[in-house]
Amino acid sequence: MTTPSFPPRNEPNLFWLLAISLALHMLVFVLFSGVLSGGKQHERRPVYYVDLTKMPVLNPQAGRPDGGPAPKAKAAAKPTAPAQVSQPTPQPAPEPKPSESKPTQVASKPTTPQPTATPQPTSTKPGLKPAKQDAKPSDSAPSGYQSVQEKMAAMRQSQQRAQELAALKGKIAALSGDDTSGSGSGAPLGMPDGTGDEIGVDQQTWLQAFYKENWSLSKYQVTRRDLQATVQVTYSADGTLTNYRFIDSSGDAAFDDSLKKTILKTKTLPFKPGRTLQFDVVFNLKDLMD
Amino acid sequence: MELIADAGLVVKLVLLILIGFSLLSWAIIFLKFRVIYGAIGDSQRFQQFFWNKRRLDAISKSLKDFPHAPTAVLFRDGYQELMRNQRETTSEEPALFSAELGQADNVARALRRATNQETQRLERYLPFLATTGSTAPFIGLFGTVWGIMDSFIGIGKTGSASLAVVAPGISEALVATAIGLVAAIPAVVAYNHFVSKVNVLTGDMDSFCQEFLNIVGRMLRRS
Numbered sequence: 001m002t003t004p005s006f007p008p009r010n011e012p013n014l015f016w017l018l019a020i021s022l023a024l025h026m027l028v029f030v031l032f033s034g035v036l037s038g039g040k041q042h043e044r045r046p047v048y049y050v051d052l053t054k055m056p057v058l059n060p061q062a063g064r065p066d067g068g069p070a071p072k073a074k075a076a077a078k079p080t081a082p083a084q085v086s087q088p089t090p091q092p093a094p095e096p097k098p099s100e101s102k103p104t105q106v107a108s109k110p111t112t113p114q115p116t117a118t119p120q121p122t123s124t125k126p127g128l129k130p131a132k133q134d135a136k137p138s139d140s141a142p143s144g145y146q147s148v149q150e151k152m153a154a155m156r157q158s159q160q161r162a163q164e165l166a167a168l169k170g171k172i173a174a175l176s177g178d179d180t181s182g183s184g185s186g187a188p189l190g191m192p193d194g195t196g197d198e199i200g201v202d203q204q205t206w207l208q209a210f211y212k213e214n215w216s217l218s219k220y221q222v223t224r225r226d227l228q229a230t231v232q233v234t235y236s237a238d239g240t241l242t243n244y245r246f247i248d249s250s251g252d253a254a255f256d257d258s259l260k261k262t263i264l265k266t267k268t269l270p271f272k273p274g275r276t277l278q279f280d281v282v283f284n285l286k287d288l289m290d
Numbered sequence: 291m292e293l294i295a296d297a298g299l300v301v302k303l304v305l306l307i308l309i310g311f312s313l314l315s316w317a318i319i320f321l322k323f324r325v326i327y328g329a330i331g332d333s334q335r336f337q338q339f340f341w342n343k344r345r346l347d348a349i350s351k352s353l354k355d356f357p358h359a360p361t362a363v364l365f366r367d368g369y370q371e372l373m374r375n376q377r378e379t380t381s382e383e384p385a386l387f388s389a390e391l392g393q394a395d396n397v398a399r400a401l402r403r404a405t406n407q408e409t410q411r412l413e414r415y416l417p418f419l420a421t422t423g424s425t426a427p428f429i430g431l432f433g434t435v436w437g438i439m440d441s442f443i444g445i446g447k448t449g450s451a452s453l454a455v456v457a458p459g460i461s462e463a464l465v466a467t468a469i470g471l472v473a474a475i476p477a478v479v480a481y482n483h484f485v486s487k488v489n490v491l492t493g494d495m496d497s498f499c500q501e502f503l504n505i506v507g508r509m510l511r512r513s
Binding site: 011012014017018020021024 | 312
């Protein structure tokens with residue numbers, strides 16, 4: 001008889017089990033911390049600066065909600081404007097009439113900003129024409145061919161100036177933010193995700209900007225800066241506030257009250273949406289205070 | 291996540307300790323699950339094999355098929371002791387009755403020793419689960435109390451006692467208790483479960499010892 005053999009036990013290594021345990025904890029942490037679903041939950045509309053004097057549209061076109069050109073475009077537009085204004089300066093200085101003072105005024109104006117300079121070339125036109133007409137009788141024997149040529153040159157000049165004037169007017173309108181045609185120097189007025197053909201921002205963006213404009217709360221009334229609340233607002237087709245409710249309260253009574261007051265300021269919209277409007281508005285204290 | 295990030299240093303330390311407890315207790319739960327359920331499965335198969343075979347030498351050759359069975363270990367130790375005694379008696383005069391009784395006692399002692407060893411092996415690390423289950427809620431509670439103390443100190447400084455001021459600090463502090471409970475509950479459940487399974491295995495081992503001693507006693511009386 002021999003002594004029985006017994007194989008060594010293959011008990012699991014505690015180190016590997018610790019690694020498994022760590023992986024399990026990390027999985028639980030990831031699932032419950034909202035990292036996976038965080039992108040969907042915290043997806044918020046960016047805060048746009050909207051011109052509230054322009055009413056929103058139903059199907060906004062693709063463009064920028066602030067409507068105006070980008071700051072870079074503005075900076076680039078400024079030096080070009082005087083250059084274009086200065087163009088007419090050599091032209092309205094005809095040699096035969098050095099006595100006229102108006103062309104010199106135009107020549108001196110290009111240094112000043114564009115809008116005041118632009119009317120100047122037009123004022124020179126009537127001045128030039130009578131001068132030429134006056135010159136005719138003074139010349140004793142001008143040929144008919146020469147006079148026709150001068151007339152044609154004057155006409156071309158006036159046409160050219162009219163074109164330049166129109167272009168300048170367009171640029172000035174674009175700079176002042178009145179360009180709603182989309183052909184200005186900046187991006188056209190619309191929404192970044194716009195697919196429609198109407199010029200303007202959508203109703204939700206407009207309303208958010210309106211709420212921001214009308215919101216007020218003293219910084220001494222809130223104890224924290226990281227407050228955020230989500231409110232669902234509903235407007236009827238004729239623009240009347242029918243319902244609002246807090247989906248997520250901020251937990252701060254003063255902040256929530258300020259939001260209620262802001263929403264109640266818009267019991268009736270200044271425009272008619274044409275359909276029932278219902279959307280969630282995220283009020284972030286940091287955004288509102290900016 | 292923000293609650294943890296905004297918590298104070300002591301609360302964060304408490305949370306770290308609790309996470310360490312939870313990590314270790316889950317590692318032990320996995321370990322014990324494999325060890326105890328492996329032991330139960332192999333033990334059942336070994337006992338079935340033991341009662342079917344009836345020949346001790348044949349059984350001893352097949353022990354490697356039941357590596358996790360505690361009863362197989364008992365059999366090995368008892369059988370080794372029996373063989374040792376038999377070798378000693380064959381070289382001398384025919385054994386007396388008192389000598390046979392001494393042999394049975396030796397086997398019984400060997401079986402008792404093996405039972406203790408196996409019980410210790412099965413119960414290893416289980417006290418840590420009991421410790422986690424009993425202390426983790428208290429550690430969490432300590433973090434909560436500390437956090438609430440901090441919160442009240444803040445309230446005293448600001449002079450405002452509105453719910454908006456009090457609630458965030460308390461909710462941050464309560465995270466410690468919540469994590470303490472998260473660490474403790476699985477540990478307590480697993481501890482109770484594994485202790486009951488170890489008790490079953492210990493009962494099996496005791497029964498097997500009695501049966502094996504009976505068989506040894508019958509063999510010695512026959513010889």
